[in-house]
Amino acid sequence: HRVVLKAEVLAGNTGRPAKDNQRYVVTSLRSPTPGALYQQVYCPRGQAENWIKQVKADLKSDRTSYPAPVRSGRC
Numbered sequence: 001h002r003v004v005l006k007a008e009v010l011a012g013n014t015g016r017p018a019k020d021n022q023r024y025v026v027t028s029l030r031s032p033t034p035g036a037l038y039q040q041v042y043c044p045r046g047q048a049e050n051w052i053k054q055v056k057a058d059l060k061s062d063r064t065s066y067p068a069p070v071r072s073g074r075c
Helices: 034-058
Strands: 002-010 019-027
Touching: 002 034, 019 034
Parallel strands: none
Antiparallel strands: 002 019
16 A cells, blocks of 8 residues: 655635645555546545535535335335
8 A cells, every 4th residue: 555645735814824735545556656646536536526515505405315204116
């Protein structure tokens, strides 16, 4: 296994100090360079999570459960 670290300092906003931003990726993949691994594997995974979050926000749903069971008619 290997660990890829991305470290940066985010600029502070009005009244807020700058803050450290670290990202770690632990992988058993050997072929990509650390930069390629971060861009090609880690970032798309995060983007997929953002799309799911956006769909939930657009549908105004955070849960998909229903309090009463609904029969499908197939039983």
